[in-house]
Amino acid sequence: MRVTVIDYKAGNLTSVLKALRHLGAETEVTDGDLSVVDRTERIVLPGVGHFAATARLDATGLTTAIRAAIGRGVPFLGICVGMQWLYAGSSEAPEQPGLGYFPASCARFSEGSEKVPHVGWNSIEARAGSRLLAGVEPGEYVYFTHSYKAPVTPDTAATSYYIETFASAVERGNVMGVQFHPEKSGETGLKILGNFLTIRAKGKQC
């Protein structure tokens, strides 16, 4: 399985690459070579950083190439900011649009007695029928580190609770995202990445 990992210069790709390779994937990194995206079988958009960094995807033409690949039915996984990018945008960088594949926008956790960012291991409750989260039992733990989150919508594949209930995973067709870091979430995380590598691409998206 050939997996393209998108590098938009917002942090460190080593852990994601290591986990994908551990699962037997052949990884290829691109920071702007669109031909790589044009012939790939899977796309992973990692992210540890600021939503504004996704501006680089627009500048390099990667946004257009990714949109086309999604249109061809290539399975896509966004991680953390990579998941948030699938929505219309985020209040972290209001001037920077996301892909808009999922309606709704991401916003910061409300300040109160709890600390923001949300850092650590929290449980997820997966929706029945999620292909990405197949085999993940209710209450399994995954590792989070973020201050912005996506709201719960009909496309939400899993929810978690911190300050409020938020979408910890999203999935429609072959397009998926996780707010947590599966590459840092032990056996549960590897199971989720393994699901992403083995699911069959459903028919073309539009």
Place this chain on the structure above:
Amino acid sequence: MLTKRIIACLDVHDGRVVKGVQFVDIIDAGDPATQAARHAREGADEIVLLDITATHEGRATLLDTVRRTARELFVPFCVGGGIRTADDAAQVFDAGADKVSVNSAALANPMLIDAIGRSFGAQAVVVAIDARRDPEAADPVRDAQVFVQGGRKPAGRRVVEWAREAEERGAGEILLTSMNSDGMRTGFDCELTAAVSEAVGIPVIASGGAGTVEHFVEVFGRGKADAALAASIFHFGVSSARSLKEELAKAGIPVRLPC
């Protein structure tokens, strides 16, 4: 529900795990990669590797150790010791660390926190603070002092103020070590941990003094810690993170179980 983290700490010298008692006596406790894998398998929520080799030649050894340790580790992995520049940090990230911990170098040059945070994100920057209560001060907790050089030299900063500055500059977490309790197994400094945790909006990892399960219950309760670091309690088969967490769960502390 967000759980409290139990973090296994490996003090590494010349590529071997060692454990100091009050930063002085050193006992050999094995290969870092093997130890890290074992702790992760036995339920640790995160691994911290602190390199106490201060030599230039030690850097290459450290990067090799980080690479070998990270290879099969799929929980968060933080590396500290000898990181003086953003380039040092970049090398450690390239070798497979998810976070770096900075201490003396950040005190000498606080802009280091901003620089690493800008390039790698706040979640990747842990500011480690070695703290010592000042018994002469009017308020030994609020006036606790930051120490450098393995606890030998006062940095001339108050702990709570330095923690606040670190957060403002873009630190993602504070690793607070009580020099008074380190290695003593007499319990964490809960008052000091709570003072720092209340002063900042980022997670605080308590360190120094763990000896019993009750010490962890106290630091997560009264000490308001988000995570706790332990070295000696895990070594030499004293306990495992899993058995520790099972006991914490019985005491009502939210922890990641099964793990």
